[in-house]
Amino acid sequence: MTAVALTPERSFGRKVLDTLEGYVRIDLVEERMFPLSTVMRYLAVVFPVLLYYFQSSFLGAGKNVFVFMLIGTAIIAGLQDALTGLTSRLQFAQERGTLETYLVEPVPWALIPVAMNIWRSVTGAVLACVMVTIGWLLGAPIVASGIPLGLVALFLGIVACNALGTFAASFLVLFKRGEPVVMLYSLAASVVGGALFPISVLPGWIRWISYLVPHSYVISAERQLLMGQSTPGELSPLVSLGILAIFCVVTFTLGLWLFDRSLRLARKLGILSI
Amino acid sequence: MSQSEQRGDPVIELSQLSKLYEPTPRWMRVFARSHLTESVRALDEVNLTVRAGEICAIVGPNGAGKTTMFRILVGLTTASSGTARVLGLDSDRDSEQIRQIVGWMPSEDRSLLMRATARENLQMHGRLQGMPRKLLAERLSYVLEQVNLTPQTESVVAGLSAGMKARLRLARALLPGPRALILDEPTGAVDPIAAHGLLELIMELVERERLAVLISSHRLEEIEALQSHAMLMDRGRVKYDGDLDDLRQEWDRPELELVTADADAARMIAEDLRARSLDVTVDDLSVRCRLGGKHRVGAVLAGLGPLADSIEHVREIPMPLRDLIAQVYTTGAGAGGGR
Numbered sequence: 001m002t003a004v005a006l007t008p009e010r011s012f013g014r015k016v017l018d019t020l021e022g023y024v025r026i027d028l029v030e031e032r033m034f035p036l037s038t039v040m041r042y043l044a045v046v047f048p049v050l051l052y053y054f055q056s057s058f059l060g061a062g063k064n065v066f067v068f069m070l071i072g073t074a075i076i077a078g079l080q081d082a083l084t085g086l087t088s089r090l091q092f093a094q095e096r097g098t099l100e101t102y103l104v105e106p107v108p109w110a111l112i113p114v115a116m117n118i119w120r121s122v123t124g125a126v127l128a129c130v131m132v133t134i135g136w137l138l139g140a141p142i143v144a145s146g147i148p149l150g151l152v153a154l155f156l157g158i159v160a161c162n163a164l165g166t167f168a169a170s171f172l173v174l175f176k177r178g179e180p181v182v183m184l185y186s187l188a189a190s191v192v193g194g195a196l197f198p199i200s201v202l203p204g205w206i207r208w209i210s211y212l213v214p215h216s217y218v219i220s221a222e223r224q225l226l227m228g229q230s231t232p233g234e235l236s237p238l239v240s241l242g243i244l245a246i247f248c249v250v251t252f253t254l255g256l257w258l259f260d261r262s263l264r265l266a267r268k269l270g271i272l273s274i
Numbered sequence: 275m276s277q278s279e280q281r282g283d284p285v286i287e288l289s290q291l292s293k294l295y296e297p298t299p300r301w302m303r304v305f306a307r308s309h310l311t312e313s314v315r316a317l318d319e320v321n322l323t324v325r326a327g328e329i330c331a332i333v334g335p336n337g338a339g340k341t342t343m344f345r346i347l348v349g350l351t352t353a354s355s356g357t358a359r360v361l362g363l364d365s366d367r368d369s370e371q372i373r374q375i376v377g378w379m380p381s382e383d384r385s386l387l388m389r390a391t392a393r394e395n396l397q398m399h400g401r402l403q404g405m406p407r408k409l410l411a412e413r414l415s416y417v418l419e420q421v422n423l424t425p426q427t428e429s430v431v432a433g434l435s436a437g438m439k440a441r442l443r444l445a446r447a448l449l450p451g452p453r454a455l456i457l458d459e460p461t462g463a464v465d466p467i468a469a470h471g472l473l474e475l476i477m478e479l480v481e482r483e484r485l486a487v488l489i490s491s492h493r494l495e496e497i498e499a500l501q502s503h504a505m506l507m508d509r510g511r512v513k514y515d516g517d518l519d520d521l522r523q524e525w526d527r528p529e530l531e532l533v534t535a536d537a538d539a540a541r542m543i544a545e546d547l548r549a550r551s552l553d554v555t556v557d558d559l560s561v562r563c564r565l566g567g568k569h570r571v572g573a574v575l576a577g578l579g580p581l582a583d584s585i586e587h588v589r590e591i592p593m594p595l596r597d598l599i600a601q602v603y604t605t606g607a608g609a610g611g612g613r
Contacts, residue, residue: 010404022402026387029398033389097384104348105402106374175305270295270316270342270351271309 012108019107019115027119045127048073049134067140067227070132072195075219078128078154082161083186085120086113087168087178094176100273103263110260113166121158128154132226146225149237153225156244157218163248164214166255170262174271189215200233217244282326285454285486286347290356293317293342293510316342318510319356324454324486324503329477331497332490333599334507340490342510344456347488348378360454374403377447381459383439388432392423392442395431396449403450410449417445421475437468444472448479455480457489461496473499494595506602514602518595525598527566529591530574534559539584546578565590 010018031038049070056066090113093099102112136142165182172178192199192206193215199207210216221240224230235243266272293316297308317339324330332340345351346358349369358365360372387395393414400410418424421441426434431442440460447455457476461469473496480487491497497504498518506514506521514521534540537558544556552563552574565571571590575582593601 008404008406015404018401018404022398025394025398025401029387029390029394097380097382098387100350100380101385102402103350104373104378105399106370106404107402108370171305174302177306267350268352269298270293270345271298272350 015107016111019111020118022105022107023112023115024119041123042127042130045077045131046134048077049131049138053135053138063139063141064227066138067135067142068223069196070135070140071222071226072193072219074128074131074135075154075157075222076190076193076195076215077131078124079157079161079189079215079218080186081120081124081127082117082158083165083189084168084179084182085124086117086162086165087172087182089116089120090169090172091177091179094172094273097273103272109263110256113169113256113259114162117162117165121162125154125158141228142226143228146228149241150222150225153218153221153237153241153244156241156248157214159248160214160218160244160251163251163255166252166259170255170258173259173262173266185213189213192216193219195219198231198234200231214244214247217241217247282328282484282486284323285326285361286322286324286330286488287359288320288322288343288356289359291317291320291322291343291346291353291358292355293339293346293351294354295342315510317346317353320507320510320512322505322512322515324488326453326486327480327484329480329487329489329500329502331500331502331504332488332507333494333497333504334490334513337509338507339510340507341458344378344458344488344490347372347456348376349373374450375453377450377452377455379443379447379455379457379460381462383431383436383443383463386431386439386442386446389430391428391430392418392434392445393427395442396446399446400449405450413449413451417448420448420479421445435468436463437465437472440464440468440472441475444476452485454486455488457487459490459492461491461493469493469496470499476500494599498595506599508603521602522592522598525601526593527564527601528593530563530565530571531587531589531591532561532585533587533589534561534584535586536584539581543578543581543584546581547574550574550577 052066052069052073056062056069059065090099093102103109132140132142164185168178168182168185171181188209192202192210193213194202194210195215199210199216199220202210217235217240220231220234221237224234224237230236263272295310295314295316297310297312298306302308320339320343322330332343334340342351346353346365347360349365349372352366360376363372365372387398390398396414396417397410400414405413415424418427421444423438423441423445426438431439434442440463444457444460447457455476460476461472464472476487476489477500479485489500489502501518503516504514504518504521505512532543534543540556540559540561543561544554547554547561547563550569552569554561554563563574565574571588575588578585
């Protein structure tokens with residue numbers, strides 16, 4: 001077998017699929033490397049659900065408060081991986097020395113952030129669904145007809161958070177630290193996104209920040225869709241979905257462009273792996 | 275067949291390649307300290323051609339520019355000026371295509387997924403290379419067989435020896451059927467016997483698959499064993515570029531050892547040689563002097579006259595490659611050589 005031109009020419013679409021498959025394969029291998037930690041990750045989501053279930057029972061707040069807090073917490077947990085997964089993976093690869101191995105593969109660098117975080121994003125979404133399902137099993141009133149659009153809102157939220165994660169990853173490529181930025185954003189998002197309360201209770205000068213984070217649109221839409229009731233002063237689910245879609249297109253395009261530029265600058269300066 | 279055809283077509287071509295690492299711009303220093311305080315010229319107008327079926331050994335101390343050259347070729351950094359081409363593709367413009375035809379073997383084991391098996395490591399690489407499943411399965415078995423790792427196909431990498439990990443890194447570089455190989459200190463953590471085996475394997479592959487190979491190593495005995503084209507570098511500049519045989523012919527100053535029957539004869543011979551401005555050491559019955567310039571073995575012996583009768587044994591000791599290279603560095607030779 002000779003070593004000449006073994007790999008056929010690929011279309012861009014083929015490259016995208018190969019890259020996604022390659023990185024998902026890495027993630028699956030890593031999940032299999034540490035099976036117990038994978039199981040524990042899924043088990044861990046049971047506890048916040050139980051916490052809010054018993055807290056709402058103790059306070060006599062009723063099932064509506066339980067489901068209100070459950071949805072907010074599930075969305076924050078589900079979007080967490082989409083937001084932070086890329087920077088933690090990238091930093092891990094940078095410190096472990098595998099980043100260069102990924103970068104010398106013949107795939108467009110702009111695809112790397114998408115591919116690198118796809119598995120964590122999907123499992124994050126599954127975790128959010130598992131949390132809501134456990135809540136439903138505990139008696140939380142979930143409106144089944146809201147589930148399809150609820151999944152669309154979750155998907156858009158994940159895409160938007162991936163785009164924001166790409167901004168942090170660009171920062172990481174150049175400055176070697178991206179996690180403080182993304183952690184700060186993540187903590188702030190759980191407050192201004194209204195995970196445990198409606199954003200209408202926030203003072204006006206803070207509330208405008210809520211409109212800049214995708215979490216608030218996803219949480220608001222999910223609550224209205226899954227609880228089957230609209231909250232006064234909140235945007236309708238369809239408007240939230242529309243804003244999320246625009247947010248995704250703008251931030252994703254900008255995020256990928258910025259990531260590509262950061263890699264190019266790091267490449268020119270010779271700081272990709274130091 | 276012309277000499278050029280015998281040696282193969284040019285695969286890797288560097289032309290006036292320079293790289294200047296500069297401190298990070300001021301605005302970036304707000305977020306992270308610059309890794310450099312002043313500009314560093316890592317490569318200075320380097321020219322090189324490596325043909326199909328040829329090995330080129332890049333030799334030089336730390337900071338000579340070897341890794342920078344390799345990183346430019348695989349697209350991990352860019353040249354400040356000049357060009358680096360692989361099969362006519364420009365390393366800056368066509369970096370993605372170059373990464374498709376160049377197999378890169380980094381110096382560290384860390385580039386492997388340690389908890390994954392040898393097969394999983396290769397499969398992941400093959401998919402990112404865009405290899406169709408059937409071809410990947412065939413090629414995976416083939417390269418593992420080539421590097422004698424078939425029994426370790428399902429072994430977790432963390433459990434392999436340093437030599438096996440090095441062979442796995444080589445297998446990964448070979449998997450997609452590259453036209454050129456870039457081997458950055460391939461025998462770094464490998465014991466001498468395993469290193470010898472690895473180099474023999476590389477030489478065999480080069481011969482069989484007509485690969486163009488760039489290799490760096492700190493082990494000079496390995497470079498010598500490769501019998502390859504060598505480029506000696508120092509602080510980004512080329513000190514010598516050519517065959518090791520030519521280097522030896524040009525720079526070698528062998529040592530002449532004369533073993534005498536008695537110590538008095540040895541002492542007298544030493545005095546005679548010193549009188550002829552030769553650098554001489556005496557150790558009991560043995561006299562050693564460094565040849566070179568007008569001093570050839572025959573001339574030295576003839577000049578001894580009747581003293582030569584007391585010599586029982588004569589030996590010419592070639593200069594170790596380490597000393598030969600050190601001499602090239604200290605005498606500050608330019609980019610001369612056999613090319």
